[in-house]
Amino acid sequence: MLKFFLSRLGTFIPTFFGVTLISFAFIRVLPGDPIIVMAGERGMSQERYEALRAQYGFDQPIWKQFWDYFTGILQGDLGNSFVTNRPVWDEFFSLFPATLELSICAIIIATCLGLPAGVIAAVYRGKFLDRFFMSTALIGYSMPIFWWALLLIIVFSGNLGWTPVSGRIGLLYFFEDTTGFMLIDSLLSGQSGAFRSAVSHLILPSIVLATIPLAVIARQTRSAMLEVLSEDYIRTARAKGLSPERVNGVHALRNAMIPVITVIGLSVGTLLAGAILTETIFSWPGIGKWMVDSIFRRDYPVVQGGLLMIAVIVMIVNLLVDLTYGLINPKIRSR
Amino acid sequence: MSLLKIRNLSVTFATSTGPFRAVDKVDVDVDKGQILAIVGESGSGKSVSMLATMGLLPWTATVTADEMSFDGQDLRTLSGKARRRLIGNDLAMIFQEPMSSLNPCFSVGFQIREALRKHTSMDRKQRHARCVELFEMVGIPSPEQRLKAYPHQLSGGMNQRVMIAMAIACKPRLLIADEPTTALDVTIQAQILDLLTGLQKETGMGLILITHDMGVVAETAERVAVQYAGQKVEDQTVTDLFATPHHPYTAALLAALPERATEKHLPTIPGVVPGQHDRPVGCLFSPRCQFADDRCRAIEPPVQPDALGRALCHYPLNAPAEAQAQ
């Protein structure tokens, strides 16, 4: 297990270094002078230009710039936003809880529906339920989620008027951030109706964000279950006279979970990518919307820092998934 | 009264290219305390007929039989629940690949205790004690530690011992061993066979040994059924079968044994077992049989009487003169 852990860590560090290099290179190496872009159409004097170049370190040689950038990252310094002049690091962490709350809700929805659907489809293979779940999953998998979001808005916000169109909570409510999670904060605030409002704001975005991971989890669970169900040890379990529930639910599911856990973990990347679209459509004040806005404002330090932070989060989650994989797979655990 | 009695068992698989008959009108009889060997090449339907008995075939299989009873209980009409009370308990089976037949996610001890919990009323402590006892019976050293091991931590031979321990955990009256030694090293093979025959003597259970190895048959079994392409072609006691085989296929199998080789080159049976699409009319063995004539190639052979080993053949070998005259 220790060897497994160290080998995973050994690939983590060079990848982290590479990710910083790429996020750095995007802005510095590719065409376009960020200072000119920052000045926009107004232009600026030569002195001002030089001063800004010096301020952002663009007059240094490229390797020195990267070194400063890299050491800065290790100390939690991602530079300041061109637009707000606040540290990118602080902005990221003030917005991250919103994205995290949305992602957690989405992954819960996706797992709680996708896993049973996949198991049922595999057990009743070829029957109506299998075909129904799998066609639904394939439609979900093929769904352009930005359009799906618009459809849900038309139906639930427009026609039925059940849910609000945007934001995290109604304008009537105001309270301090304690945890950053609106569901918990609204409960803590004790204001009547605040929690209800938070839930109704959260529900559509999380459904939209859950759609693709849900389909992926259902499909993967089914194929993992089918593969396991044809294994010799399933025949052994049946030869012991165990009930189908025990054979499917204990012997098969335990083995099928190993690849499925990986899929759930890997869908974090999909979630963060999906958050870009979902948050933009629902005006959800998280890092996805922040990234898109910053790209349009050409706020390069934010784009660079956000890109790096998101990649690092995906990498950390993947590392955790690998470790969980080691924990649930006895072949690796005992090594 | 026989423990397991099967008459006219046929198993057909629905495949993408049409139905495939894997077992064709097979009879099986095993008495208490008897060792029956079922011999045949791969694809001769030996495992399938036993899996059908256990009710372990996939849903693509259709099983038909005139009679299929275990200890007087009709296996054909048994409900799923009643069957599950029987198998793993009175009727147990071990498989060919010990490494893949044990669940990699659970310790071997868990997998044995699970069978005990299902079929006996033992408490936790008793179950553990029984596991230790079983491991000692099958010759696994330091059982307390090994019970905690996972299948991938044990060797193939050890895993097969675990499988045997699991199968005999609830003291079955009939144990079906499906090529229990094929996947193992030669030295381990003999140990496992000794273990199985020893346990059989000790407990007095019936034992069906499925194998393709005539050497194994000679050492262990009392009666032998020879299967070819899903049909039973001969059924005799071991000594009679080795002395006077009646079916040309049996004779050819015996001639192919290295111990019996008389020439420099080991005789072989040309060709392969017919598959789904090249089943001959008449006798299924006729394309490979050196004695076959036009009758064999056109008409399905009859079952010969007991004296001729119930051989499925038009012209049984080694037939006494008066038997042939009939």
Add this chain to the structure above:
Amino acid sequence: MADTSAQTGRNVLRDGGTRPTRFRTFWNSFSENRGAVIGLWVFLAFLFVAVFAPLIAPYDPSAQFRDYALQPPVWQDGGAWAFPLGTDALGRDMLSRLIHGARFSFFVGIVVVVVAASGGIIIGLIAGFAPKWLDTLIMRLMDIILAFPSLLLALVLVAVLGPSLLNAMIAIALVLQPHYVRLTRASVLSERGKDYVTASRVAGAGQLRQMFITVLPNCLAPIIVQAALSFSTAILDAAALGFLGMGAQPPTPEWGTMLADAREFVLRAWWVVTFPGIAILVTVLAINLMGDGLRDALDPKLKRS
């Protein structure tokens, strides 16, 4: 029996000379899957529409009929046969725009798959045959690209290169390419250990011949499946980029861009939002159905599982 037939199937694959049999077995297995066949027909229809768009479409996609702006589809009150699926806010015919949109989506799919697959296959082959250090370097690089959520990476790439459909295609091809590298390398490594490769080496085949003629044809099955699946991913991602304003630019009748234009009419004119989405969904769904069928037919391990 299943064993022997699978074996002969594989032998046929290795021979290479018996193409018709190989195609026939593939087709038999593919046409067994009803969903896949439906997907294929829809895909062919989509291809037909894309090729003959100017002939089929009733109007020019950018012709504006200002008097008929936001006219609903024909079956709703106020609709007319002149514009069967209604018009958008500028009075452009929805049907004509959708038909022309098929061209862009198909074009995006083809270009992205060709670029990503050819690049990925070559890099993957190199990684599979290269010495360990180069292999590690390449795979680490792919890990780095895969650490970024693909849509985000494409978005930032487009932001840097400048928003246009061409840049969107380059960006999407770049982020999809590591999947081909991984897939190709994995199958190369598993094929390289097999006897027929050793045999060809012993027979004196050069490195390049081994890479492209001996090994590559035997790795193609999973790559073809991946190609089908990334075709649909490319269409989805291009539409998403268009929707965010980073893909095809407004007058272009690209489906994602049309949706972005329609956003403000979400609650007023459902048809401008609904139809482009249905077009994307149906196309992507058809390709995915086809991809699933391809996978079942080509991958012997997953066959009938």
